[in-house]
Amino acid sequence: MKSNRxxxxxxxxxxxxxxxxxxxxxxxxxxxxxxTDQWVSFEAAVSNNLFFPNHRPVPIxxxxxxxxxxxxxxxxxxxxxxxxxxxxxxLKTQGTYAISLKPGIVRRPTSxxxxxxxxxxxxxxxxxxxxxxxxxxxSEGMAKKPGFKLRESGxxxxxxxxxxxxxxxxxxxxxGKGIEIEYLTHPNDLFVGEAARFRLLLDGKPAxxxxxxxxxxxxxxxxxxxxxxxxxxxxxxxxxxxxxxGRYWLEANATTAxxxxxxxxxxxxxxxxTFEVLPD
Amino acid sequence: xxxxxxxxxxxRFAPGLVCTVATSAAAQFAATVEIPQLDVSEYHRPYxxxxxxxxxxxxxxxxxxxxxxxxxxxxxxxxxDLRQWWRKSGRDLNLPIDGLSGPTRPVGxxxxxxxSSISDKLVEGEYAMFxxxxxxxxxxxxxxxxxxxxxxxxxxxxxxxxxxxxxxxxRQID
Numbered sequence: 001m002k003s004n005r006x007x008x009x010x011x012x013x014x015x016x017x018x019x020x021x022x023x024x025x026x027x028x029x030x031x032x033x034x035x036t037d038q039w040v041s042f043e044a045a046v047s048n049n050l051f052f053p054n055h056r057p058v059p060i061x062x063x064x065x066x067x068x069x070x071x072x073x074x075x076x077x078x079x080x081x082x083x084x085x086x087x088x089x090x091l092k093t094q095g096t097y098a099i100s101l102k103p104g105i106v107r108r109p110t111s112x113x114x115x116x117x118x119x120x121x122x123x124x125x126x127x128x129x130x131x132x133x134x135x136x137x138x139s140e141g142m143a144k145k146p147g148f149k150l151r152e153s154g155x156x157x158x159x160x161x162x163x164x165x166x167x168x169x170x171x172x173x174x175x176g177k178g179i180e181i182e183y184l185t186h187p188n189d190l191f192v193g194e195a196a197r198f199r200l201l202l203d204g205k206p207a208x209x210x211x212x213x214x215x216x217x218x219x220x221x222x223x224x225x226x227x228x229x230x231x232x233x234x235x236x237x238x239x240x241x242x243x244x245x246g247r248y249w250l251e252a253n254a255t256t257a258x259x260x261x262x263x264x265x266x267x268x269x270x271x272x273x274t275f276e277v278l279p280d
Numbered sequence: 281x282x283x284x285x286x287x288x289x290x291x292r293f294a295p296g297l298v299c300t301v302a303t304s305a306a307a308q309f310a311a312t313v314e315i316p317q318l319d320v321s322e323y324h325r326p327y328x329x330x331x332x333x334x335x336x337x338x339x340x341x342x343x344x345x346x347x348x349x350x351x352x353x354x355x356x357x358x359x360x361d362l363r364q365w366w367r368k369s370g371r372d373l374n375l376p377i378d379g380l381s382g383p384t385r386p387v388g389x390x391x392x393x394x395x396s397s398i399s400d401k402l403v404e405g406e407y408a409m410f411x412x413x414x415x416x417x418x419x420x421x422x423x424x425x426x427x428x429x430x431x432x433x434x435x436x437x438x439x440x441x442x443x444x445x446x447x448x449x450x451r452q453i454d
Contacts, residue, residue: 034366035357166371189367278363 023215024058024272025249026099026160027051031188031276033164038091040162042075042099045084049220050249051274053084058158060085062102068095070170095168096188100159103178119263121145134261143263150260154178154269161275163188176204179254179269184237190277195241199232200252202269206236207254214240217247245279306400308454309435311342311392313411314446315385324416325384326444327358329365330392335405339369340398342409345384348376361414364422389446404429413444423448 029041043051044058060080065073075087091097117137119130123146130142142148155178161171167186174180184197200207212230219225232238232252242248252271259265315326330342344365347355356375360366375381379395407427414420421444427435434452441448 032360032363032366033357034360034371035355036353038357191367280364 022046022048022055023050023249023251024101024156024158025051025274026058026063026101026158027247027274028099028160028162028276031160031162032278033091033162035164036092036094038164039088040091041086041088042160043084043086044101047083050215050217050225051247052220053081055083057081057083057085058101060087063087064100064102065089066098066100066171068093068097068168068170070173073097089162091162091164094165096161096163096171096186098159098161098171100157103155103157117261118151119149120151121148137261137263148263150263150265152258152260152265152267154256154267156270156272158272160273161187174201174204176201178203179207179252179271180204181252181271181273187273187275190242190275191280192242192245192277193280195239197237197239199236200238200254200271201236202254202256206232206234207252208232208234208236210236210238210252210254212238212240212250212252215249216244217249242277245277248275248277249273250275306396307402307429307435307452308396309394309399309402310451310453311394311409312389312447312449313392314389314441314448315387315413316441316444316446317387318418318444320418322417324418325386326413326415326418327355327362327384329362329370329412330409331365331369332398332402332407332409334401334407340401341369341373341380342394342398343380343382343392344370344375345382348381348383358414358416361420362412363414363420364410365412402429404431409448409450411441411445411448413441415444419444421445425450 024046026042026044033040043053044063045053046056046058047054057080060078063075063085065075067073073089075089078087079085089097089099114133114135117132117134119142120127121130121142122128132140132142157179167188172183174182180201182199182201184199190196200210200212210232212232214228214230215225230238230240250273254269256267257264258267311330313328313330328345332340332342334340346359359370362370407429409425409427410422412420412422421441423439423441423445425437425439425448427437427450429435436451438447438449440446
C-alpha cells in the first residue's frame with residue numbers, strides 16, 4: 001500500500017505523479033558466490049512488477065560499482081535496453097561489492113529557472129495538494145495557507161550487493177551523508193526464518209519511526225503484492241524477518257524539516273535495496 | 281582447531297586411514313556417508329561437506345568432496361551450493377586443504393575419517409554431525425546426526441537421508 005505522501009515523493013523523484021506504482025531496482029543473478037573470477041549478471045529497471053522489466057530502463061550510465069576494497073569496478077557487456085539495462089560484473093577480488101545508481105542521474109531534471117514544486121496544506125481538516133512554481137507559490141499566497149509545506153527531495157539511494165567468498169564490510173561503511181543503512185546484518189548473509197537488523201541513518205544519525213516497506217519478488221504471480229510495512233524504532237533500527245526464501249525489494253523513507261523559498265519544507269529521502277534471502 | 285592446524289595435522293597421516301591410534305584415552309570414531317543411486321537423466325556426483333558442531337555450535341570440519349581437480353579451480357565455484365556449510369565455515373577457508381578437501385565420490389557407502397585431532401576435541405556433551413550434499417542440476421539435502429558424548433554409553437547413531445543422501449552413521453569404535 002502506498003500513501004499519498006509516497007505518491008508525491010515518487011512524483012518528485014521521477015518527475016510525474018503518475019508513477020507511484022513503479023519501483024526501481026538493480027537485480028543480481030546471484031548474490032552469494034564461491035571460487036575465483038566469478039561472473040554475475042544484472043538487470044536494472046523501473047517496473048510495475050518485481051522483478052520484471054515492463055516499464056522503463058534505468059540508464060546504464062547511472063550504474064556504479066565499488067569493489068571489496070572500495071575502489072570503482074568497471075561493468076562489462078553493458079546494454080541500455082528499452083525496458084531494462086543489463087550488464088555483467090567479474091568478481092576478481094574476494095569480498096562484497098556494492099552496485100548502485102549514481103545519485104541524481106535518474107531524476108528527470110526540471111527547468112532550473114522554473115522548477116515544479118509540490119506542496120500541501122490543510123483545508124477543512126483535510127490535506128490539500130498543491131503543485132506550482134516559485135512564481136505561483138508567491139502569486140497564490142501559499143505561504144499563508146494553514147500548515148503549508150513544500151515537498152523537497154533529499155535524494156534517493158538505490159543499491160544491491162553481491163559477495164564472492166567471505167562477506168566484507170568496506171562497501172558497507174556509512175559516510176554520514178544523506179540516507180544510508182548501517183547493516184547490522186550483512187546484506188549477503190540473509191536467511192529465511194532469521195531476523196535481519198538494519199539501522200536507517202539520515203546524515204549519520206538514526207532515523208527513528210521511518211517507514212520501511214519490504215516486498216518479495218514475483219508479485220506478478222500473486223493477487224496482492226503483500227507489502228510488509230514496518231517502521232524503524234527509536235534507534236533507527238528495523239528488524240526484518242523473511243517469511244520465505246527469494247528476492248526482496250526494500251524501500252525506506254525518512255524526512256527532515258527545512259525551508260525553501262521562505263516556506264517550510266518536508267525533505268524526503270529514499271533508500272532502496274534489493275536482497276536475496278536464501279533457504280536455510 | 282583452525283583449518284590450518286587441522287591441515288598440518290592430517291597431512292602427516294596416510295590417505296585412506298579410517299582411524300588413528302591416539303596416545304590419549306580419547307574415544308575413536310568411524311563415520312559413513314551413503315550416496316544413493318538416483319534415477320535421473322543427467323547425473324553428477326554430489327558435492328558433500330561433513331562437519332561436527334559442538335555444544336557452542338562451533339564448526340569442526342571433517343571433509344569436503346568437490347571438483348577439486350577441475351581446471352581453473354572451477355570446482356570451487358559450486359561450493360556455495362553447500363549453502364549451510366558455506367555460510368558456517370566454507371567461505372572462511374582457503375581451499376584446497378590437505379586432509380579436508382577430496383574429490384567427489386561415486387554412488388555407495390563411504391568411510392569418513394575422523395582423525396584423532398578431531399575426536400580428541402569431543403569431550404562430554406551434546407554434538408551433531410552434519411552432512412550436506414548438493415548435486416549439479418539436482419537437489420540439496422542436509423542430514424543432521426545428533427550424538428552425545430558421555431562416560432556411560434558409546435556413540436552409535438544413524439540417520440537416513442530422504443533424497444540426496446542415504447544412511448549416515450557415526451560409531452564409537454574403541
